[in-house]
Amino acid sequence: MRTHKLILSASLLTTILLGVTACKDSSLLEVKPRTAVDSETALKTIEGLDAGINGIYDRLQSVVLYGRDMLAVSEALGDNAQFTNKSGRLANENRNVANNTFGTATSSGGSWLTAYLAINQANLILDNAGTVTVAAADTARRNSYQGQAYFLRALMYHDLMRIYAYDPGVEVASQNKGGVPILLTGVSDQSKITFPARAPIADVYKQIYSDLQSAITALGRSNAYAVAPNYANVQAANALFSRVALYNKDYSTVVRYATAAIAGSIKLSDNASYVGGWRAPKQPESLFEVQFAVASENIGVNTSLQTTYTTLVRPGDRGTTGGFGDLVPTTAFIADLEAEKSATGAVLDIRRQLYELGTAGRGTAFIETTKFLGKNGTINLDNVPVIRVSELYLNRAEANYFLGNTADALADLNVIRTRSGLPARTATELSGIALLNEIYRQARLEFGFEGHRWFDLKRTGKDVVKATAQGGGLAYTDFRILAPIPLNELSTNVSIRQNFGY
Known part of the structure; x- marks a missing residue:
């Protein structure tokens, strides 16, 4: 039924x-x-x-x-x-394993x-x-x-x-x-309640x-x-x-x-x-972002963007481990950020500064993105630019x-x-x-x-x-x-x- x-x-x-x-x-x-x-x-x-x-x-x-x-x-x-x-x-999402994407075919x-x-x-x-x-x-x-x-x-x-x-x-x-x-x-x-079909694209x-x-x-x-x-x-x-x-x-x-x-x-x-x-707590270029304003909205150490992307708790501090850093840039992505250099070999792209070596507190250290780093002053609490x-x-x-x-x-x-x-x-x-x-x-x-x-x-x-x-x-x-x-x-x-x- x-x-x-x-x-x-x-x-x-x-x-x-x-x-x-x-x-x-x-x-x-x-x-x-x-x-x-x-x-x-x-x-x-x-x-x-x-x-x-x-x-x-x-x-x-x-x-x-x-x-x-x-x-x-x-x-x-x-x-x-x-x-x-x-x-x-x-x-599994990174390996593109079937049914590991935005939910699964058997999910609720x-x-x-x-x-x-x-x-x-x-x-x-x-x-x-x-x-x-x-x-x-x-x-x-x-x-x-x-x-x-x-x-x-x-x-x-x-x-x-x-x-x-x-x-x-x-x-x-x-x-x-x-x-x-x-x-x-x-x-x-x-x-x-109605049960409509999928509309044409x-x-x-x-x-x-x-x-x-x-x-x-x-x-x-x-x-x-x-x-x-x-x-x-x-x-x-x-x-x-x-x-x-x-x-x-x-x-x-x-x-x-x-x-x-x-x-x-x-x-x-x-x-x-x-x-x-x-x-900054709010990204100055943001036209619309999802606000995480109070502690009760903190997603936490398992699934927040900060823990997903980095082990760091603040830029440049490799002595303190926070998150897991589950997903990090590929070597090819970093190489592309570094592709254009000055005559002296300096990387020109300032966006490279948003990627730095994480901690070894959870194993091998990787270069990680620091775009989401507890900007509200609280670990795992970041407004998210859309x-x-x-x-x-x-x-x-x-x-x-x-x-x-x-x-x-x-x-x-x-x-x-x-x-x-x-x-x-x-x-x-x-x-x-x-x-x-x-x-x-x-x-x-x-x-x-x-x-x-x-x-x-x-x-x-x-x-x-x-x-x-x-x-x-x-x-x-x-x-x-x-x-x-x-x-x-x-x-x-x-x-x-x-x-x-x-």
């Missing part, structure tokens, strides 16, 4: 109904949502909307989303990283479940926000909550597509099972576009109530639109929204401040390359190169495919260990090439390029088709 689990599980309804008990300020909601009626009542006030939107941000902190997996698992699957086996974590949910819980929270807010009667002074605040909900729903749908579906233009036709289910109405009780992108357009409109009327980078604002929504359009190979739209976001208040770091920015300004220049460079605007593409590429301490290149030095390859190379070096590389290889239809010890990689046509739909979803929703090969 089928039971209602996963996306809209009866047993999970109180969790789905807002996650208010985990909100950043649950005192804003006096009645906790023990029942469907309570949740709907809660969302009839401006304070309830505030608590609800904070509940979505809190859900992004989950290990299976931006607490770890959207960054670390994607790095393990790609070609930037190698596992150290100091704890055994992420070894993983990234799929958590993303859909966040989507349902956004749906409930959007269903109710328009009916909330507010004082004139709170109208902009309500608009902000609506805009943030649209942004967060778009982010979650795009992340689901990146994990579970082929990207537009590089589908493997014989293996393509479509996108992901689209749910746009909140579920507050069992009577509202194009339809999901159409919905994400719509959500981002709605987010930009709403946030444009109320940007003061969505303070970056901890809350989505107009600049972040424009930036996310540029990313989504790049995956969709909609290059003129990439240029439009990247340009709009670049014009915003948060600017690219300069050469002198870039490395120091990674030691979108940074530098992405906009590289998105626009890639889009302009494919539009034939190679001079503009080179100009944006050189913005990132010179900020990184590298010399600008000329059109004589970089043209044709060499220009495109350098754009991809700079994206790899710029976003090392921030979770971009696997998804960049996937969206461009490239094979993953690895050393034998890491499993040798996999061809783009391999079924392991896509994660499996969780078993509980398949057993509940007869309309869902599993990805090929599982």
Whole structure:
């Protein structure tokens, strides 16, 4: 007999109904949502909307989303990283072993479940926000909550597509099972449960576009109530639109929204401040990041990004061991960072300074990334950048390359190169495919260990090439390029088709 689990599980309804008990300020909601009626009542006030939107941000902190997996698992699957086996974590992901990705085919949910819980929270807010009667002074605040909900729903749908579906233009036709289910109405009780099929890829992108357009409109009327980078604002929504359009190979739209976001208040770091920015509680280039503000939000020594990436507790201190350093840069990645040198042999790329030798406290010392190093002053407690300004220049460079605007593409590429301490290149030095390859190379070096590389290889239809010890990689046509739909979803929703090969 089928039971209602996963996306809209009866047993999970109180969790789905807002996650208010985990909100950043649950005192804003006096009645906790023990029942469907309570949740709907809660969302009839401006304070309830505030608590609800904070509940979505809190859900992004989950290990299976931006607490770890959207960054670390994607790095393990790609070609930037190698596992150290100091704890055994992420070894199978790094070897690309089937069913070791963003959850498994037999798991209860993983990234799929958590993303859909966040989507349902956004749906409930959007269903109710328009009916909330507010004082004139709170109208902009309500608009902000609506805009943030649209942004967060778009982010979650795009992340689901990146994990579970082929990207537009590089589908493997014989293996393509479509996108992901689209749910746009909140579920507050069992009577509202539906079991939709996976929508076509194009339809999901159409919905994400719509959500981002709605987010930009709403946030444009109320940007003061969505303070970056901890809350989505107009600049972040424009930036996310540029990313989504790049995956969709909609290059003129990439240029439009990247340009709009670049014009915003948060600017690219300069050469002198870039490395120091990674030691600040908030990364100065962050347009949107997931905030970990208090001790209770600490993911801990087993699965936080700090413990995953490094044994260090502070830069330069090899005498104190903190985390495990489960996932470290490959020799090839470090060599690429060191490839451009001065006449005296000095490494030019300042980003190399974010990688240093870890401790021997848990075994062999490796070069590790120090992008996540307890910047809040507490070990394993880091805000996590989701979108940074530098992405906009590289998105626009890639889009302009494919539009034939190679001079503009080179100009944006050189913005990132010179900020990184590298010399600008000329059109004589970089043209044709060499220009495109350098754009991809700079994206790899710029976003090392921030979770971009696997998804960049996937969206461009490239094979993953690895050393034998890491499993040798996999061809783009391999079924392991896509994660499996969780078993509980398949057993509940007869309309869902599993990805090929599982």
